[in-house]
Amino acid sequence: MCGYASEGAPATEEDLMVQFRSATKDLSSEDRVAKIYTSGSFLDPAEVPEPVNSQILDGLAAAGVEKLVIESRPEYVTGERVEASVARIRTEVAMGLETSSDLVRDHSICKGFSFEEFKAAAKTVHLGGGSVKTYLLLKPPFLSEGVAISDALRSARDAAPHSDVLSLNLSNIQRGTLQERMWMQGDYRPPWLWSAVEVLKNVTFMPIICDPVAAGTRRGPHNCGRCDEAVAKAIREHALSQDVGVFEELDCGCRAAWEKVVELEDYSFGAPLF
């Protein structure tokens, strides 16, 4: 289901530094937060070798960046690597837990690590003085719409004690994946935006953000086509304000259809409605 496999390319240390210099050449004193999304693990020494890692951290600290967000799988999170980063800049380590269910993570996502391993890595980050952003995935393949909602809600509750912020990612169809084949055969539909709203409305016990990438497209999370823009806009507003009131005014004829999908999909073998 993940598109990175077809996008990845080997990068030398020099390639990484060229990219870093190009991305930071216009850095101004206004830029207080830097996010380094490697589409992989910043803390993996095979992906970002030690001298590069240090040069990037030193470069950002020298530029006055106050907070750094990096991504890593749990197995690369060590006290030493976290402390090396925290010593230069306040650091948030984002980890793709996706779900707190080992069953769903193993079989729907094939992620290859357990909830226990995530918890241990989160503890290491916190002990090292960093903060944790936890990604949750709404609707991996093989989950019905209703099960996907309850999986995300349960995961949010389970991940909360180990996280400082949650980020809800809405599943979308990447090329050349099993999920794409299932989608083409009518066996999978990306999540409804109403489902994302349902999760965001019910996670009021801690910060949760969501960027509905590709919202309103057939391959991305979508509703009926008429309300997608308004719902996606409300989701983006909520990410900034954390105010669930932004969802109150939203309505559309398709909401009733979505409610039926959530209620009945587990009992049917029918094709998705839209």
Ligand SMILES: [Zn+2]
């Ligand atoms: Zn609609």
